[in-house]
Amino acid sequence: MDRYICIHGHFYQPPRENPWLEAIELQDSALPYHDWNERITSECYSRNAASRILDGDGRIKEIVSNYTRISFNFGPTLLSWMEKYAPGIYQAILDADRKSREWRSGHGNAIAQVYNHIIMPLANTRDKRTQIIWGIRDFEHRFQRFPEGMWLSETAVDLETLDIMAEQGIQFTLLSPHQALRVRKIGSEKWKDVSGGRIDPTRGYLCKLPSGRAIYIFFYDGPISRAIAFEKLLNGGEHFAHRLLSGFSDTRKWPQILHVATDGESYGHHHRHGDMSLAFALHYIESRGLARLTNYGEYLEKNPPVHEVEVLSNSSWSCVHGIERWKGNCGCNSGGHPEWNQEWRTPIRNAFDWLRDQMVIKYEQKAKKYLKDPWRARDEYITLLLNRSADQVHQYFERHTVNALGTEEIICMLELLEIQRNALLMYTSCGWFFDELSGIETLQTIQYAGRAIQLSEKIFGYSIENTFLEKLSQAKSNIAEQKDGAHLYEKFVKPAMIDTKKVGVHYAVSSIFEDYPERTRIYCFTVTREDYHREEAGRIKIAVGRVSIRSEIIKETERLSFCVLHLGNHDFSGGVCAFPGDDAYQSMRDEMMASFEKGAFAVMVRLMDKHFGMHNYSLKHLFKDEQRKIVHQVIRSTIDEFEETYRSMYENNRILMRFLQETGMPIPSVFRTAAEFTLNQDLKKACAEEKGLNRIQGILHDMKKWDIPVDALDHEFALRRLIEALMDELQERPSDFSLLQRIERKLHLFLALPFEINLWHVQNVYYEMAKTIYKTFLPKAKYGDPDTVRWIELFKQIGYKLFFNVPAMLPDASDEHFHARGTE
Structure with missing residues (x-):
């Protein structure tokens, strides 16, 4: 059978x-x-x-x-x-x-x-x-x-x-x-x-x-x-x-x-x-x-x-009560906090259902003026989610509109469709699956609701947020300080809301540290530079400019002007506003640059208020990735100073530390901290710079002697990226024997480390090369070409260090000479 x-x-x-x-x-x-x-x-x-x-x-x-x-x-x-x-x-x-x-x-x-x-x-x-x-x-x-x-x-x-x-x-x-x-x-x-x-x-x-x-x-x-x-x-x-x-x-x-x-x-x-x-x-x-x-x-x-x-209708694979897990306190949860309840699930769903139904009414009323069939248009909106190019947008509206639409009408229709998309996304099942209202999965679904509300209020001009929050407040958190759904909305969702000005702030502040091209992409926005001036006076910097920012989702464009002043470290002051016109912009730019040249920084702060009013921003308003990147740049010099201090402390007190250890006295924590920082930095540099096995073993010996933990997570990730880059380079330039030698030396060093390097990607590249590039070298090797023979032998040694069964995988690799050398 x-x-x-x-x-x-x-x-x-x-x-x-x-x-x-x-x-x-x-x-x-x-x-x-x-x-x-x-x-x-x-x-x-x-x-x-x-x-x-x-x-x-x-x-x-x-x-x-x-x-x-x-x-x-x-x-x-x-x-x-x-x-x-x-x-x-x-x-x-x-x-x-x-x-x-x-x-x-x-x-x-x-x-x-x-x-x-x-x-x-x-x-x-x-x-x-x-x-x-x-x-x-x-x-x-x-x-x-x-x-x-x-x-x-x-x-x-x-x-x-x-x-x-x-x-x-x-x-x-x-x-x-x-x-x-x-x-x-x-x-x-x-x-x-x-x-x-x-x-x-x-x-x-x-x-x-x-x-x-x-x-x-x-x-x-x-x-x-x-x-x-x-x-x-x-x-x-x-x-x-x-x-x-x-x-x-x-x-x-x-x-x-x-x-x-x-x-x-x-x-x-x-x-x-x-x-x-x-x-x-x-x-x-x-x-x-x-x-x-x-x-x-x-x-x-x-x-x-x-x-x-x-x-059995209304059933699922992960709730013995059918589908109650996604609408009520049925008892199904992750099990981490048995004292918690999930009574919050019902009011969250009720609030979302109310919001969805409100959006249905508004969508139909507005969209039917422009779209032949608003709900068929929503069903086919997936074509734009997959490809938002100008041609696709044009073809989509050609199929679905009653008459040709102007630019503002297209933006309005895209905003309506985005409301519908976010109303669907807010029902993602993960929002109800886990134990607590304030979990990241539930907050994510509430963010989608927040986006739908923001767009709705922009289009229709009146607020539905307060009524939504009243309903959301019925969902109570198990954690006292998180209160309820309305509190979480105010705490997490409102600060996350983004408008074009926040994109302008991000561009303005980050431009102090980064040279943007004339046109650049910041997430789903395209920023086009129209005018830009940056000056430096020691550690103090200023940037003044105007840009146009286009949302690639709803195709709306806004022109902004900005000025940002960096007074050193994390001290930023910036202003962004709608482009006020050429004359007003020119006046603002001239005043700011003149004050900067005079070193009148206090005057500049007052000018920020004059030209930008309440629209003042700082480093904390940047999006998280760029914010982290800039903060690291800002504190790099401070870290270098700390490293120098720690290194001096460790080098000057090693003999004293040894004496304390030999006499059984505890080593002061400040000495141990200095040793931990210094030795981990030395280990990272030694591995990256290929200082040799003896140097690495010496550092590891000192770490063991002082009972210093190896920062395995940090080292592993850095070394993995390094060897992966080398292997990718080898795949592009396989005949580069010096590169092959570097990779072999790196792998030899890795075997001495007290933690495992994730070589998954490196092994994959090697396997592909073994199936393709390696075979192209074999004919030359059979004719005794010395360079090719040398390449093949070293390639096999790398295979052993990458834990491959080399004789079984590579043609002519069963030679005892290679096998013996590969397992020395």
């Missing part, structure tokens, strides 16, 4: 973008990475694109893409981030789907997802349709094909959602076994009760819908899926393989599909090396012919369902 295995990974992250900047700002909790998307990409998404299969000695014998062998979906909002910030991994995911179509009878491994992970049964009909349409269009844009299947957020389901999916052409979805009610053979009248997770998960089912449409449903194997996510099944690849195979039964007389579904982050982020367990298990099963790997589309084509099913 045929046996098929299909592993599904649901890869998704909550949207983390600042709604006003359309970008993720620095997140310190993700250090040493910029943000959590970047960190999880490193730990999981990239790993599954190039996972290691090891030999019996723990050396790499093969690097494979798990995405080519499993079914998967990626959240559209996550893929949008990856396309810009992790383009190599993004492309590897698209390539894997393309490869899987070659292997799986034309059926790709990727399936779509409802757009921004809302709980579909809690959405109104209009929002359900938009979520499904946007998910499909986003998938088509990226994978260049129509999706056969679609993932439902939290597998939360109702019949209307299934019907809209079927209406839009989706063939199948995945559910938990606990979401099945009863089954029967197609054509039979007798139903069998399978509630409580008793459905047989090894085949597909037909679900007939009230409209007359139908959709196929697969119910994943619950026990094995739970073992992957929560029971450490990923601790060993062979054990994982046998557990998968245990789901088959000889008593079944049909082609069985053993399939599981978990968060994709299980494979590398939640479980370190989980991607390798997955890769090994699939290799183990496939290489031994124990089952055929497949995806759902291929299995459906070969094995059309012969049973139909009825599903």
Whole structure:
């Protein structure tokens, strides 16, 4: 009997973008990475694109893409981030789907997802349709094909959602076994009760819908899926393989599909090396012919369902109470604070529902004057989310407007559509999933509400914020100082709101330290310099100018003038205002520059008030990334002074420290602090400058002697970036033997360090070079070319230091001479 295995990974992250900047700002909790998307990409998404299969000695014998062998979906909002910030991994995911179509009878491994992970049964009909349409269009844009299947957020389901999916052409979805009610053979009248997770998960089912449409449903194997996510099944690849195979039964007389579904982050982020367990298990099963790997589309084509099913509406995979987790205090939470309650969930949803309905009324009233069908226009707004170029905007409005629109009308329509987009984003499920109202996920959804309110008040000219805050105040935090939803809105959302003037402030202050080109991009704004003057007098600097700032989202442009005075360190004073006209601007510029040349800085501060009124800004008004960058520049000289002091203290007191240690007396903490700072700085410089193994070992010896901790996190990240840059350079210039030597020396040094360097990217580059560039060197080596022979030998030595099974991987690499040298 045929046996098929299909592993599904649901890869998704909550949207983390600042709604006003359309970008993720620095997140310190993700250090040493910029943000959590970047960190999880490193730990999981990239790993599954190039996972290691090891030999019996723990050396790499093969690097494979798990995405080519499993079914998967990626959240559209996550893929949008990856396309810009992790383009190599993004492309590897698209390539894997393309490869899987070659292997799986034309059926790709990727399936779509409802757009921004809302709980579909809690959405109104209009929002359900938009979520499904946007998910499909986003998938088509990226994978260049129509999706056969679609993932439902939290597998939360109702019949209307299934019907809209079927209406839009989706063939199948995945559910938990606990979401099945009863089954029967197609054509039979007798139903069998399978509630409580008793459905047989090894085949597909037909679900007939009230409209007359139908959709196929697969119910994943619950026990094995739970073992992957929560029971450490990923601790060993062979054990994982046998557990998968245990789901088959000889008593079944049909082609069985053993399939599981978990968060994709299980494979590398939640479980370190989980991607390798997955890769090994699939290799183990496939290489031994124990089952055929497949995806759902291929299995459906070969094995059309012969049973139909009825599903449990308003159910999900992560709430035993159905969908209560996203609207009430059902008891489901993360478990970290059992004393907390989640009563806040209901008033948050009620406030959002009220806001959404208000936006519906306003949107219809305004948009119907210009758009043929306002809701169809919203459904197709995804085309602009994927490509906001001028041509796309023009084509979009040509399709949807009653008459040709002027510039201001286009801006208004884009603002209306952005209100609708943010009203959808505020329902992202993560806002209700966790324990506390003030958690970052819930605050993110409230920010989307804030953006929608800001745009609404701009267009319609009257406030709905106060009523929204009244409703939000009913949501009470478990943390006394966080009070309630209205307090959190005032504390976190209002300060985050951005207008064009704040972009102007950012440009003005940062221009003191950075030479911008005539046109530059600051997040989702384009800033064009019209006039700019900067002068310095010692440590004091001034910048005066005018710019035009264009939002690439709503296409609105505003002209601003500014003046910023830097008095040293973090002391800034700046003013920004709407461009007052050529004469007024010229007068302001001349007054400011004249006062600066006279050194009349107190006068300049008064002039700021005269020309800019209350629009005074400082370093704290910069966006977080640039603010951090400038602060580091400002304090660099101070840090250098501290380093000199610490170094002097350490060097001048080493003999005293040794005496204190030998006599058993405690070393003063100030001496130990000086030693820790100095030795860690010395270690970083020695590794970066290739000072030699003896120098590094000497520093490590001193650190051990004084019981000084190695700053492993900081050192590892810096050294990893260094070796990665060298390896990327080698791939571009493979014949550069001196570069090859530098890399070999670096790796030799790394082996002496008391912490592990993450060599994942370096190994990937080496593996690619071994498959391509290395082979081009072999013919010359066979003819005895000495330079080529020398290159090949050193390349192999690097392979050993990167933990590859070199003899098994490289042609002609089984030579005992190379093997012996590589393991010295």
